[in-house]
Amino acid sequence: MGVPDMKVSRRAVLSTGGALVVSFALAPSLAGAAARSAGRAAERSLPGSLGSTPMLDAWLRIDAGGITVFTGKAELGQGIKTALIQVAAEELAVQPQAITLVTADTARTPDEGYTAGSLSMEDSGTAIMNAAAQAREIMMRLASERLRQPRGELTAAQGAVIAPGGRRIAYADLLSARTLHVRAEPRAPLGNPAHRRVMGRSWPRVDIPAKVFGERAFVQDLRLADMVHARVVRPPSYGARLRSVETAPILRLPGVLSVVRNGSYLAVVARREYQAIVAMEALSGAASWEETASLPHQSRLFADLLAWPSRDVPVGRRGRPPSLRRSHAATMLEAEYRRGYLMHGSIGPSCAVALFDHGVLTVWTQTQGVYPLRSALAGLIGLPESRVRCIQVEGAGCYGHNGADDAAADAALIAKQVPGRPVRVQWMRADEHKWEPYGPVMLARVRGALDAAGHIAWWQYQVWSNTHSTRPGGARELMPAWYLERPLSPPAPSPLPLPAGGGDRNALPLYRIPSLRVDYRFVPKMPLRVSALRSLGAHFNVFAIESFMDELARAGKFDPVEFRLRHLDDPRALAVIRTVAERFGWRAYRRLAGCGKGFAFARYKNLAAYLAIAVEVSVDRGEPMPRVLRVVAAVDSGEAVNPDGIRNQIEGGIIQAFSWTLLESVKFDRTRITSRDWASYPILRFSAVPRSVEVVVLNRPGQPFLGTGEAAQGPAAGALANALADAAGLRLQDLPLSGDRIKGAMGS
Amino acid sequence: MIRLIVNGRPVEVDDEPSTPLLYVLRDTLELNGAKFGCGLGQCGACTVLVEGAAVFSCVVPVGDLAGQRITTVEGLGTRERPGALQQAFIEEQAAQCGYCTAGMIMRAQALLERNASPTDEEIRAALEPNLCRCGTHLRIVRAVRRAAEARQRAVASGVSSLGRAG
Ligand code: FES
Ligand code: FES
Numbered sequence: 001m002g003v004p005d006m007k008v009s010r011r012a013v014l015s016t017g018g019a020l021v022v023s024f025a026l027a028p029s030l031a032g033a034a035a036r037s038a039g040r041a042a043e044r045s046l047p048g049s050l051g052s053t054p055m056l057d058a059w060l061r062i063d064a065g066g067i068t069v070f071t072g073k074a075e076l077g078q079g080i081k082t083a084l085i086q087v088a089a090e091e092l093a094v095q096p097q098a099i100t101l102v103t104a105d106t107a108r109t110p111d112e113g114y115t116a117g118s119l120s121m122e123d124s125g126t127a128i129m130n131a132a133a134q135a136r137e138i139m140m141r142l143a144s145e146r147l148r149q150p151r152g153e154l155t156a157a158q159g160a161v162i163a164p165g166g167r168r169i170a171y172a173d174l175l176s177a178r179t180l181h182v183r184a185e186p187r188a189p190l191g192n193p194a195h196r197r198v199m200g201r202s203w204p205r206v207d208i209p210a211k212v213f214g215e216r217a218f219v220q221d222l223r224l225a226d227m228v229h230a231r232v233v234r235p236p237s238y239g240a241r242l243r244s245v246e247t248a249p250i251l252r253l254p255g256v257l258s259v260v261r262n263g264s265y266l267a268v269v270a271r272r273e274y275q276a277i278v279a280m281e282a283l284s285g286a287a288s289w290e291e292t293a294s295l296p297h298q299s300r301l302f303a304d305l306l307a308w309p310s311r312d313v314p315v316g317r318r319g320r321p322p323s324l325r326r327s328h329a330a331t332m333l334e335a336e337y338r339r340g341y342l343m344h345g346s347i348g349p350s351c352a353v354a355l356f357d358h359g360v361l362t363v364w365t366q367t368q369g370v371y372p373l374r375s376a377l378a379g380l381i382g383l384p385e386s387r388v389r390c391i392q393v394e395g396a397g398c399y400g401h402n403g404a405d406d407a408a409a410d411a412a413l414i415a416k417q418v419p420g421r422p423v424r425v426q427w428m429r430a431d432e433h434k435w436e437p438y439g440p441v442m443l444a445r446v447r448g449a450l451d452a453a454g455h456i457a458w459w460q461y462q463v464w465s466n467t468h469s470t471r472p473g474g475a476r477e478l479m480p481a482w483y484l485e486r487p488l489s490p491p492a493p494s495p496l497p498l499p500a501g502g503g504d505r506n507a508l509p510l511y512r513i514p515s516l517r518v519d520y521r522f523v524p525k526m527p528l529r530v531s532a533l534r535s536l537g538a539h540f541n542v543f544a545i546e547s548f549m550d551e552l553a554r555a556g557k558f559d560p561v562e563f564r565l566r567h568l569d570d571p572r573a574l575a576v577i578r579t580v581a582e583r584f585g586w587r588a589y590r591r592l593a594g595c596g597k598g599f600a601f602a603r604y605k606n607l608a609a610y611l612a613i614a615v616e617v618s619v620d621r622g623e624p625m626p627r628v629l630r631v632v633a634a635v636d637s638g639e640a641v642n643p644d645g646i647r648n649q650i651e652g653g654i655i656q657a658f659s660w661t662l663l664e665s666v667k668f669d670r671t672r673i674t675s676r677d678w679a680s681y682p683i684l685r686f687s688a689v690p691r692s693v694e695v696v697v698l699n700r701p702g703q704p705f706l707g708t709g710e711a712a713q714g715p716a717a718g719a720l721a722n723a724l725a726d727a728a729g730l731r732l733q734d735l736p737l738s739g740d741r742i743k744g745a746m747g748s
Numbered sequence: 749m750i751r752l753i754v755n756g757r758p759v760e761v762d763d764e765p766s767t768p769l770l771y772v773l774r775d776t777l778e779l780n781g782a783k784f785g786c787g788l789g790q791c792g793a794c795t796v797l798v799e800g801a802a803v804f805s806c807v808v809p810v811g812d813l814a815g816q817r818i819t820t821v822e823g824l825g826t827r828e829r830p831g832a833l834q835q836a837f838i839e840e841q842a843a844q845c846g847y848c849t850a851g852m853i854m855r856a857q858a859l860l861e862r863n864a865s866p867t868d869e870e871i872r873a874a875l876e877p878n879l880c881r882c883g884t885h886l887r888i889v890r891a892v893r894r895a896a897e898a899r900q901r902a903v904a905s906g907v908s909s910l911g912r913a914g
Contacts, residue, residue, distance in 0.1 A: 205843070211843055211849050211850070213825070214779060221780040229775075273774070397845030645841075652883035656883040677790060686873075686876050686878075687872060687876055
């Protein structure tokens with residue numbers, strides 16, 4: 001049983017440290033109000049996701065079948081499975097092979113919300129580490145009683161507790177089914193960070209073999225008995241209404257089982273996948289739509305963004321407002337930076353399989369949040385949540401909120417029409433390009449002044465952007481619901497709360513600046529569909545801040561690295577910067593013609609991983625693409641569980657951020673998205689990726705997990721822009737950086 | 749009925765001749781290796797070998813392939829006997845989400861069959877048609893180089909083969 005669902009209260013008795021701890025093993029939802037609020041106060045102090053799921057047996061099961069660990073987080077290609085297994089293996093004193101991990105499934109695992117925000121290690125890793133340590137301690141005490149040996153003389157190893165003479169009791173023999181049905185303690189007897197066996201080692205990822213041998217690894221690979229294939233005919237543009245469609249000829253096509261029409265929602269079901277595609281194309285040809293020109297002029301997008309009504313969110317205020325006695329400011333600069341809409345651009349279009357059987361809906365989905373999706377689907381289909389189960393199965397990398405949840409909605413809507421048969425829906429490439437929610441448009445204005453000593457005296461930063469999350473929530477966020485006969489409309493957007501923030505994520509510089517004012521101009525109007533893209537606003541804000549830092553350094557005639565160091569106090573920030581400068585050979589760097597170097601630093605969300613990066617590029621007159629010759633990065637994400645997994649994530653984050661920064665911006669006309677494939681929305685290919693990327697992991701054993709997945713996006717963008725400025729003597733403030741902009745700027 | 753030789757085994761399929769090979773492999777033959785990425789010949793997720801050459805299986809009609817030898821990543825080896833590239837991709841941990849991986853391996857396989865010791869530049873050039881959104885490119889290049897080296901060592905010591913079927 002993953003989630004406790006007891007009907008009556010019971011008491012579990014657990015002896016710890018000589019004291020008798022009585023814990024009321026109530027399911028939180030059944031507890032009385034008083035107990036609940038008292039419990040809440042206690043649970044707030046529980047580490048990681050134990051705070052919301054405090055029972056140990058929600059996380060761990062140990063029996064004759066082995067050790068099973070449960071996480072509410074999802075494998076997204078970031079390697080979380082392997083890292084969580086390592087954490088559990090460390091604290092349970094077993095080899096990682098001894099552990100089976102069950103990931104996000106509403107019937108089996110804790111509710112850990114979304115797998116997002118680089119929080120999986122902090123939430124789930126911390127919970128599992130503490131739960132495993134407490135379970136080990138419980139087993140040690142039980143063994144101490146059974147073996148009549150003092151606790152201090154026992155050791156745990158290889159799945160057993162061992163006494164000095166060699167007598168041993170296997171974990172499974174110490175526990176009954178309910179022994180671990182106890183509430184977590186705020187402080188677990190965690191293993192000594194100086195003696196790690198499994199954590200801190202580059203354990204090979206457990207998910208990779210299935211992927212290289214062509215085993216069933218992805219939701220796209222599911223083949224259930226009697227499964228049929230569906231394709232959706234998406235409208236040609238946002239808000240388009242289906243005027244008419246003739247379905248009779250479609251029903252006569254080979255393999256077609258049914259056509260689903262519900263308002264402007266149109267789909268076809270066929271026996272085989274390619275039959276569904278052929279039928280979808282025919283159905284699309286048979287449909288006529290009414291479209292509206294609801295999109296802004298792309299060429300006026302940034303002027304529009306500034307003109308649209310906005311709501312002010314104060315992000316940071318420090319010191320006295322600047323008196324602007326300019327005579328005191330040795331140097332004063334200002335700049336404006338812009339970024340268009342960016343695509344997640346998953347290589348595998350979104351996919352889901354759904355089965356509606358005897359009033360129960362089961363959905364296999366690549367969602368980042370099985371529980372939020374379950375409530376959204378329950379609302380969409382009109383079922384109680386108890387009759388909907390969402391099971392996460394890996395898809396292609398998503399990098400945030402892409403089409404995954406909508407594809408699950410498609411599968412659910414269509415499965416309802418063909419009860420008893422599993423329905424597999426995969427989006428076509430153009431569906432993914434045109435309908436995924438994009439990373440929002442952004443614009444920042446920065447002003448800053450250096451004092452006579454070359455310190456930043458004041459800083460003013462304003463960033464305009466939409467919300468950076470429209471995740472479900474409820475059914476209203478599911479895009480297919482907007483086209484039904486009785487359409488739902490998305491709720492009014494709101495800014496994500498600080499300190500993590502959304503459009504204002506990392507808008508506050510970490511640098512020591514005595515007088516500062518940072519504001520988020522939150523723009524509710526969002527003519528293009530937008531949501532969370534890896535790192536949210538941090539990609540752009542760090543790009544802008546780090547570009548401007550270089551401008552200030554140049555104005556003050558400081559080396560960019562020295563300039564950053566003199567505005568930072570946090571020793572961990574200094575350590576990543578110094579490490580990179582040294583490994584890159586920053587000081588001794590000799591510039592060849594056409595080459596340049598750039599540096600950037602940020603602490604993700606100003607409260608998570610520290611990352612510094614140096615980049616060397618070369619630019620060739622007349623060539624639209626710069627060459628990235630060399631990249632060196634250093635990351636401190638707290639205790640490193642799987643250093644190679646961290647390197648993999650950071651390398652990938654850097655290359656992806658280079659692609660966004662150099663090449664990408666969604667194209668549209670007044671009615672339609674025109675970036676509909678990889679030709680109209682190119683991304684970085686092998687010829688343009690860096691020649692080398694070196695990532696140094698600064699491991700901090702015993703320190704909290706800080707997460708890794710999004711740390712590189714902003715610094716990579718900033719360092720690349722700074723390297724281009726250094727190489728070509730030009731400062732590019734509009735993303736993407738490559739192409740005609742470089743050529744144009746160099747020609748002038 | 750169309751006859752094919754898939755991973756060394758003769759098979760007959762009853763798909764319409766216009767059906768792209770990708771759907772025959774995935775849907776009819778229930779192989780997972782070739783992936784749908786774009787259906788447009790733009791991303792390489794669907795890459796397989798036809799008579800030893802890398803092709804986009806999403807745009808090749810199965811009717812054009814009668815009697816031909818087709819290799820997917822399943823044909824290169826198994827967990828017990830991995831192909832050189834499969835082994836190297838694991839050793840280099842050359843995947844993040846891994847959705848592009850099988851296509852990358854197949855395109856690399858075609859390269860190594862015609863060029864046993866490619867330079868990094870040649871590897872990059874050969875892999876140019878295949879996209880990876882996770883940014884695993886440099887590990888993929890390293891894995892291909894590692895496989896080439898392993899294969900050269902194997903040839904030198906008299907053991908053969910890049911993978912099994914082909
Ligand atoms: S799926 Fe065949 S090239 Fe993209
Ligand atoms: S590893 Fe995810 S697309 Fe390449």
